[in-house]
Amino acid sequence: MAYLAHRKSLRTLAELLAWWVALTALWLVLVSAVDALEAAVGAGCALAGAVAATAARGAAGTR
Template sequence: MTPRTALFTVAELLGWWIALGLLWLVLISTVDTLELVVGGGCAFVAAFVARGARRAVGGA
């Protein structure tokens, strides 16, 4: 993996994590510390799944 592809991978995962985390915040009714931690963790796992799915479909 070249530094350029590593940077692209990190940027893609960060973008997915932010987008999915914001979606989580929109869908919950109250925001407290525990829900932020759970939402962040779920968004982190979902970001890896989304990247894997994109690579499987796109072949890149």
């Protein structure tokens, strides 16, 4: 049973990472001039979006 919980945690972490990478890439494409501060803000906002997307998918359940 612990194996399944560990596997679910890894799957959730992988999903969170995928969302974060995708949203960070989108931010960097849409911003006109990339400097360190904008990259940091974009990464932070992307993390918030990734957490929200992962939570929404978890709340909706899988079919």
